[in-house]
Amino acid sequence: MSVSVTMPQLGESVTEGTVTRWLKQVGDTVAADEPLLEISTDKVDTEIPSPVSGVLLEIRVLEDGVVQVGAELAVIGAADEVAADAQTQPAAPAVAAAPEPVAAPEPVVVAPVPAPKAAAPVVAAPPAAPASTQVDATVDVTLPQLGESVTEGTVTRWLKQVGETVTVDEPLVEISTDKVDTELPAPATGVLLSINVAEDATTEVGSILGVIGVGATAGAPVAAAPVVVAPVVVAPVVAAPVVAAPVVAAPVSTLSGPRAIEDDSYVTPLVRRLAVQSGVDLSTVTGTGVGGRIRKQDVAAAAEAKAAAVPSAVAPDAPNQAAPKATAPVAVSPLRGRTEPLSRLRKVIAERMVESLQISAQLTSVVEVDVTRIANLRNKVKGAFESREGVKLTFLPFIAKASVEALKQFPMVNASIDMAASTITYHDTENLGIAVDTERGLLVPVIRNAGDLNIAGLSRSISDIADRTRSSKVLPDELSGGTFTITNTGSRGSLFDTPIVNQPQVAILGTGAIEKRPVVVPDSTGQDVIAIRSMMYLALSYDHRVVDGADAARFLVAMKNRLEEGSFEAELGL
Structure with missing residues (x-):
């Protein structure tokens, strides 16, 4: 009995996905829980495992096709179902010409000076001419009203071509508007007779996109009359017998190094772009993914190996002669x-x-925050911390700890607003979003109940969820449900910025780069002195509908006092 493979729910707000690659083809044997295909959504890329063991009987959604959650992707059955399907296939038309037997090659007599012989032209049989399509009635495919203020749409892609059979409610064409991207289903069952609006063209609401022939059946191909080709009689070539030198075949080397990438092997656009940016030739990269697929980790490793192979500049022989610096x-x-x-x-x-x-x-x-005490504390314990916890101790867990403590004091910063219901919800947990810069773009995974974690717990959680986000292993549910977000723009050298609030949250904290600079501070006697201090900026963007300026300032000052105090020894077991 066959089993359907359906598109699963890959996240709370995910409604559709794109088939990136089929890891198995029709007729292949699959085992239960073996990766069957790759799916890409707007939140995560993942592999869908086979629900049962058997044979892949049918693929319902081709690569690059977009499918709704719950739709059927493929059918898996037993091996005997494949045989049964083969027996039920219609017999080939009697008029189809049988393939001509291939004659065994005659022995070739090598002449001392062989003259090149022109090959006889290959006569191809004319293609079968399709019969005309019979139509009972026609139905127009029109662009519907896809929103209250939408007046036009752009045809992104036709999922069917002229002459192909369509069924009612089957996706027919993709439409993009300024509010939504969607698929338009076929309004009737039949044959697509014409496409009136080409891909990438914009058309008004109500205009005719195409025409479907109802009751139409694609006519059977009319077999063309077989072309009888008279046999070509070739006069025998008599040559003086010669002793032919033995033919020595060129040795085929078996390379143990990287394999060349085949023309039909699949490489994701992300990997191709990374290869171009890194200057890596994909034909020299050995894939470590499923079925030998090249992953971005393989390209990164190849780029590192290429950089390491570049010889360093040789110093000049003359000890007193300074070498000119090349730009x-x-x-x-x-x-x-x-x-x-x-x-x-x-x-x-x-x-x-x-x-x-x-x-x-x-x-x-x-x-502006003085984090000198935290810097000194971190330098003191970071070696032992990494040995004990397995992750490096950065400044971010200290900032996260100060944030969740301040959120408990100022719940209006840890809130969400619903204007339709005229309500404000003050959350009783601190679900901390951490903005992560990935090759695909910016993603914000969430650490749930971050207010219950200490410095070590926050450090492990941040490291784990950031690594899994960059390697596309984060779960879809981990990308939603945040109540407050931190974005570490200082990791790329920025002093501060004005981050945009991640809806439906009401605030986001931007952390700037930590720099040493001279600062006026009081000494032990209360006198002002200039000292070298580790300084940084904290920038809080907030929704003024919920958070007033005074509340935002109190929140930031509470964080500033906690960080400058630097009393995290107990958190670190000191």
Whole structure:
């Protein structure tokens, strides 16, 4: 009995996914829980395992096809079902010409000076001419009203071509508007007779996109009359007998190194872009993924190996002669001068950032924090901490700890607003979102109940969820449910910025770079002195509909006092 493979729910708000790659083909044997296909959503890329053991009988959604949650992706059955299907296939038409037997090659007599012989032309049989399609009636496919203010849409992709059979409610064409991207189903069962609006063209609501022939059946191909080709009689070539030298075949070397990538092997656009940016030739990379697939980790390793292979500059022989410093050439990005479509993740980020600014009243408040005591404490314990906890001790867990403590004092910063219901919800848990910079774009995984964790727990959680996010192993549910977010823009050298609030939250904290600079501080006698201190900026963007400026300032000052106090010894077991 066959079993359907359906598109699972890959997250709280995920409604559809794109088939990136089939890891098995029709007729292949699969085992239960063996990876069957790869799915990409706007939140996560993952592999879908086979629900049962058996044979892949049918693939319902091709690669790059978009499918709704719960839709059927494939059918798995027993091996005897494959045989049964083969027996029920219709017999080939009697008029189909049988393939001509291939004659055994005659022995070749090598002449001393062989003259090149022109090959006889290959006569191909004319292709079968399709019969005309019979139509009972026609149904127009029109662009519907896809929103209250939507007046037009763009045809993104036709899922069927002219002459193909469609069934009612089967996805027929993809439409993009300024509010939604969706698939339009076929309004009737029949054959697609014409496409009136080409891909990438924009058309008004109510216009005719295509025409379906109802009751139409694609006519059987009319077999063309077989072309009888008279046999070509070739006069025998008489040559003087010669002793032919033995033919020595060139040795085929078996390389144990990287294999060349085949033309039909699958490489994701992300991996190809990373290879171009890193200057890595994919044909020299050995894939370590499923079925030998090249992953981004393989490209990164190849790039590191390539950089290590570059010889260092040789110092001049003359000890007193200073070598002139060569100016390093500017690395030109491969994206320069290119136009490419938005990725699904980039499109989601763009829409949500614009939406956040449109629906909330955002502004940013900034404080400067002296983290010298934390820097000294971190330098003192970071070696032992890494040995004990298995992760490096950074500044971020200290900032996260100060944040969740301040959120408990100022719950209006750890809240969400519902204007439709005219309510504000003050959350009783601190679910901390950590913005992670990935090759796909910015993602914000969530550490739940962060207010219950100490420095060690926060450090382990941040390291774990950031690593899994960058390697596309984060779960979809871990990308939602946050109540407050931290974005560490200082990790790339920025002093501070004005981050955009991640809806439906009401605040986000940006952490700037930590720099040593001269600062006026009081000494032990109370006199002002200039000292070298480790300083940073904390920038809090907040929704003024919920958080007032005074509340934002109190929240930041509470964090500032906690960090400058630097009393985290008990948290670190000292």
